[in-house]
Amino acid sequence: MKRILGLLLLTLAASFLLSGCWNRRELNELGIAVAAGVDKVGDKYRLSVQIAIPGQVASKKVGSPQAPATLFTSEGDTLFEAARRMSQSSPRKIYFAHLRMFIIGESLARQGIAEVLDLLFRDHEFRTDFYFAVSKENTAEETLKIMTPIETIPANKLFTSLQTSEKIWSPTKAVTLDELINDLSSKGKHPVLTGLEIRGDKNIGEKKINVENIYTPSHLVYSGFAVFKSDRLIGWLNEKESRGYRLILGDVKSSVNHVKCRDQGKVVLETLRTSAKVKGSMVKSRPHINIRFSAEGNVGSVECSGLDLTKPETIQKLETEMEQMTVRLIETVIQKVQTEYKVDIFGFGEAIRRSNPKAWKSMKEDWDERYFPNLPVHIQVDYHIRRTGTISDSFLNEIRETR
Amino acid sequence: MRHRRRSSHPVRSVDKEKEKTSSKPQSNSSDVLSADLKSNLDYIRKTLGGSTDIMIREISLDEKDGLKVAVLYTDGLADQNTITESIMKTLARMVNSSKVAGREQIPSFDGSQILAEISLQNKEIQNFSKYKTLFHSLLSGDTIFLVDGFEDGIALGTRGWKDRGVTETSVENVVRGPREAFTESLRTNTAMIRRKIKDPNLWLETRQIGRLTQTDVGLMYINGIANEKIVQEARDRLDRIDIGSILESGYIEEAIQDETMTPFPTIFNTERPDVIAAELLEGKIAILVDGTPFVLVMPALFVSFLHAAEDYYQRSDISSFLRMLRYLSIFISLLGPSLYIAVSTFHQEMLPTQLLFGLAAQREQIPFPAFVEAVLMEVTFEILREAGLRLPKNIGSAISIVGTLVIGQAAVEAGIISAAMVIVVAITAISSFVLPAFNMSIAFRMLRFPLMALAGSFGLYGIFIGATTLILHLCSLRSFGVPYMAPFAPLIPDDQKDAVLRLPQWMLMTRPRLINKDNVTRRKSTPPQKSRK
Numbered sequence: 001m002k003r004i005l006g007l008l009l010l011t012l013a014a015s016f017l018l019s020g021c022w023n024r025r026e027l028n029e030l031g032i033a034v035a036a037g038v039d040k041v042g043d044k045y046r047l048s049v050q051i052a053i054p055g056q057v058a059s060k061k062v063g064s065p066q067a068p069a070t071l072f073t074s075e076g077d078t079l080f081e082a083a084r085r086m087s088q089s090s091p092r093k094i095y096f097a098h099l100r101m102f103i104i105g106e107s108l109a110r111q112g113i114a115e116v117l118d119l120l121f122r123d124h125e126f127r128t129d130f131y132f133a134v135s136k137e138n139t140a141e142e143t144l145k146i147m148t149p150i151e152t153i154p155a156n157k158l159f160t161s162l163q164t165s166e167k168i169w170s171p172t173k174a175v176t177l178d179e180l181i182n183d184l185s186s187k188g189k190h191p192v193l194t195g196l197e198i199r200g201d202k203n204i205g206e207k208k209i210n211v212e213n214i215y216t217p218s219h220l221v222y223s224g225f226a227v228f229k230s231d232r233l234i235g236w237l238n239e240k241e242s243r244g245y246r247l248i249l250g251d252v253k254s255s256v257n258h259v260k261c262r263d264q265g266k267v268v269l270e271t272l273r274t275s276a277k278v279k280g281s282m283v284k285s286r287p288h289i290n291i292r293f294s295a296e297g298n299v300g301s302v303e304c305s306g307l308d309l310t311k312p313e314t315i316q317k318l319e320t321e322m323e324q325m326t327v328r329l330i331e332t333v334i335q336k337v338q339t340e341y342k343v344d345i346f347g348f349g350e351a352i353r354r355s356n357p358k359a360w361k362s363m364k365e366d367w368d369e370r371y372f373p374n375l376p377v378h379i380q381v382d383y384h385i386r387r388t389g390t391i392s393d394s395f396l397n398e399i400r401e402t403r
Numbered sequence: 404m405r406h407r408r409r410s411s412h413p414v415r416s417v418d419k420e421k422e423k424t425s426s427k428p429q430s431n432s433s434d435v436l437s438a439d440l441k442s443n444l445d446y447i448r449k450t451l452g453g454s455t456d457i458m459i460r461e462i463s464l465d466e467k468d469g470l471k472v473a474v475l476y477t478d479g480l481a482d483q484n485t486i487t488e489s490i491m492k493t494l495a496r497m498v499n500s501s502k503v504a505g506r507e508q509i510p511s512f513d514g515s516q517i518l519a520e521i522s523l524q525n526k527e528i529q530n531f532s533k534y535k536t537l538f539h540s541l542l543s544g545d546t547i548f549l550v551d552g553f554e555d556g557i558a559l560g561t562r563g564w565k566d567r568g569v570t571e572t573s574v575e576n577v578v579r580g581p582r583e584a585f586t587e588s589l590r591t592n593t594a595m596i597r598r599k600i601k602d603p604n605l606w607l608e609t610r611q612i613g614r615l616t617q618t619d620v621g622l623m624y625i626n627g628i629a630n631e632k633i634v635q636e637a638r639d640r641l642d643r644i645d646i647g648s649i650l651e652s653g654y655i656e657e658a659i660q661d662e663t664m665t666p667f668p669t670i671f672n673t674e675r676p677d678v679i680a681a682e683l684l685e686g687k688i689a690i691l692v693d694g695t696p697f698v699l700v701m702p703a704l705f706v707s708f709l710h711a712a713e714d715y716y717q718r719s720d721i722s723s724f725l726r727m728l729r730y731l732s733i734f735i736s737l738l739g740p741s742l743y744i745a746v747s748t749f750h751q752e753m754l755p756t757q758l759l760f761g762l763a764a765q766r767e768q769i770p771f772p773a774f775v776e777a778v779l780m781e782v783t784f785e786i787l788r789e790a791g792l793r794l795p796k797n798i799g800s801a802i803s804i805v806g807t808l809v810i811g812q813a814a815v816e817a818g819i820i821s822a823a824m825v826i827v828v829a830i831t832a833i834s835s836f837v838l839p840a841f842n843m844s845i846a847f848r849m850l851r852f853p854l855m856a857l858a859g860s861f862g863l864y865g866i867f868i869g870a871t872t873l874i875l876h877l878c879s880l881r882s883f884g885v886p887y888m889a890p891f892a893p894l895i896p897d898d899q900k901d902a903v904l905r906l907p908q909w910m911l912m913t914r915p916r917l918i919n920k921d922n923v924t925r926r927k928s929t930p931p932q933k934s935r936k
Contacts, residue, residue, distance in 0.1 A: 023749065024748050024749060024772070024859075024860075024862075025748060025749075025751070026747075026748055026766065026772050026773060027747050027748075027751065027759070027762055027763040027766040027773070028763060028766040028767050028768075028769065030751065030763065032759060032760070032763065034756070052760060054759075054760045054761075054762075054763035054764035054767065055764045055767045057760045057764065058760050058761045058763075058764035058765070095751065097751060097752035098751075098752070098756045098759060100756065125752075127752060156756075
């Protein structure tokens with residue numbers, strides 16, 4: 001008994017002491033990747049990884065000579081090989097779990113992104129909570145070189161800025177990996193990704209001077225949606241169209257629009273709580289789409305005189321104006337996509353599939369080519385103004401009178 | 404009192420007795436007293452090696468070869484005042500009165516009369532005829548009174564030595580509640596408990612344990628509430644103890660505990676009389692040991708180590724909050740460093756990104772793996788704690804300076820230890836002191852190390868394995884037959900009222916189920932009501 005116990009203890013001790021800890025990684029052995037970008041160079045992938053330098057990010061020293069992050073690039077026939085080849089230049093094993101942004105270069109996006117995504121989805125180290133963006137006109141590598149103020153790690157800036165603009169403005173959308181793959185694998189919906197631009201001189205943007213002054217000569221700006229046909233980029237939406245697109249999705253949490261006030265001037269309405277119900281139906285064996293959009297809003301600011309907000313009629317008039325405006329916004333984007341791109345990025349096919357799976361089955365193969373471009377879309381908007389802010393009538397009324 | 408009189412006239416029979424005893428010297432060396440005072444005293448002197456603190460006073464009541472008596476006591480243990488009051492004065496009075504009565508005659512003393520008189524003057528008396536009893540009484544502080552010509556003596560209860568007196572608690576402090584703590588004297592301690600429970604069913608059994616120390620050990624319980632089986636078990640276990648010495652209740656604890664191979668104490672101890680009273684009222688048994696202020700309680704449940712006396716003195720919401728805080732802190736003190744090790748070396752993806760940067764930045768220059776770092780700091784802390792405990796009070800501040808400045812700050816600045824690790828170790832250390840019971844908190848502190856090793860080699864998986872093993876082990880423990888983890892395992896819904904939470908007093912109607920199966924109802928109770936006038 002004692003012998004057995006002793007042997008058991010010995011085995012245990014040996015397994016502790018001799019085996020080591022095979023997947024143990026100390027924090028200071030990690031190269032924490034915060035952003036990754038992929039471009040296509042010839043027929044090779046060019047992977048750029050932005051790695052945060054914790055000592056620079058978390059240090060209390062001011063004016064340290066090093067940048068808060070560094071960029072490693074490598075090329076390979078496949079993305080995985082490129083990632084491993086990076087160890088030739090990086091001192092530490094690159095750790096992708098804390099990836100915040102994945103930037104797809106426009107060149108790659110036009111050739112197809114699906115092959116890249118498989119690695120991200122398959123590998124256990126990637127969490128699926130990072131956002132995608134397509135770098136417009138520039139390569140992903142160039143985008144990741146730009147220094148940013150306030151958020152010293154550019155990836156963090158991109159992450160939070162995308163999150164905020166999605167929340168309180170609306171022409172952007174933070175798309176995560178699982179959403180993207182969902183859209184890709186669905187026949188009735190094509191994905192869109194937010195575009196990312198470098199504004200200003202990108203050569204200065206790469207240098208520290210960029211963040212040394214109050215005004216940054218070069219900065220990263222999100223702009224409009226990239227429209228994909230399956231996994232290939234085929235075009236862009238401008239800001240207005242992008243906002244219309246978000247309205248159809250019905251996930252706008254907060255946004256701001258203006259309508260004309262009487263003859264001149266503007267009234268700004270802050271839209272809150274939107275919802276859009278996209279219903280498909282078959283009328284005389286033709287697919288139809290009904291969008292019921294409803295929203296609530298507040299009067300954000302009044303930039304004209306003579307508007308009596310205490311009267312219910314005024315409010316009703318504003319609501320009607322707003323409803324018309326919203327219809328216009330939605331119609332514009334649908335029309336553009338139907339005529340120019342001919343890809344269903346709105347999920348109308350999905351709506352048809354849900355309402356009439358049988359009909360969808362016969363249509364799904366040539367949905368984009370035959371049915372979608374001529375799809376009649378009926379839009380119904382219901383807008384309610386709930387509050388007028390902390391004042392009712394604008395003081396502008398008084399000013400004009402005395403003038 | 405039964406006096407064996409050797410002669411009707413002791414004065415005259417002295418020589419005869421002397422001859423008798425001297426002719427039979429063996430009777431002395433055996434264990435029974437002889438009738439001859441002188442040989443008795445000689446034997447006592449010889450046995451005690453002439454120890455100078457044993458006072459032997461031979462008193463001759465007559466001027467001539469009259470009746471001799473002897474008073475023996477241990478200086479320092481026996482109370483001088485009592486001896487003077489009850490023995491010396493009585494003797495003096497008898498001598499005086501006999502002188503007055505028979506002025507011209509030879510005053511005659513009857514030994515039995517003296518013995519009777521002395522006995523009357525004392526509250527505690529015990530007669531004996533054996534040396535064993537004599538020595539035990541003498542060395543316990545009793546005064547031995549021997550009369551020439553009698554084969555037995557009497558022991559008078561004159562115990563009274565300088566003790567510390569009842570002082571404030573030093574280990575288990577409370578904000579609200581009684582301040583008194585047990586002392587080193589058994590009798591004071593039993594009195595303190597009796598003062599709290601004035602019930603005839605509070606029973607005390609005493610026995611002497613320890614071949615050399617002959618330490619008084621008291622077994623206290625409330626008859627009718629305590630489970631008779633457990634009481635009998637406690638008696639049996641006490642009787643089985645064969646040990647040279649008992650210097651503290653820890654000796655008893657080790658001798659009677661259920662399980663030796665466990666870090667967890669299965670017998671509770673406290674220095675607070677109010678806690679003992681409360682435990683007795685729950686049906687538990689207390690073992691008091693002379694010479695230590697720490698009283699044992701059994702059966703002990705895991706939860707009682709997490710309960711403080713004060714829980715019952717504060718309002719129930721406060722107490723429940725504080726208890727939950729304690730449960731939380733045992734988790735921290737057990738798992739704090741190991742969770743940090745596991746997360747920072749295996750599961751970095753679990754950390755918020757900003758926190759990861761912060762931790763990674765601190766670890767940039769650290770040469771050791773997180774596990775080594777943690778062990779270094781934990782061991783250092785344990786050394787500091789132990790040193791702080793043993794140091795004379797006036798150098799204690801030196802330790803805190805060395806501890807905080809040199810080890811805390813300098814080690815971080817030197818890049819040997821990361822600041823996060825110092826925080827983790829500090830919070831762990833403080834959490835471990837939240838437990839009211841020192842032996843339980845030290846158990847958790849010890850178990851921290853194997854868990855750290857598991858975390859360092861297998862990550863959270865290792866912690867999970869370790870914690871599961873620990874819980875299984877805890878559930879396998881018994882204290883005097885009562886499952887250690889009751890009322891959680893087995894789950895007793897009724898007893899949850901006083902486990903993690905402490906419900907209002909009026910809801911605590913029953914005693915813990917497993918300890919006393921029969922008599923569980925404390926009282927019928929209704930919530931306090933406002934008078935409806």
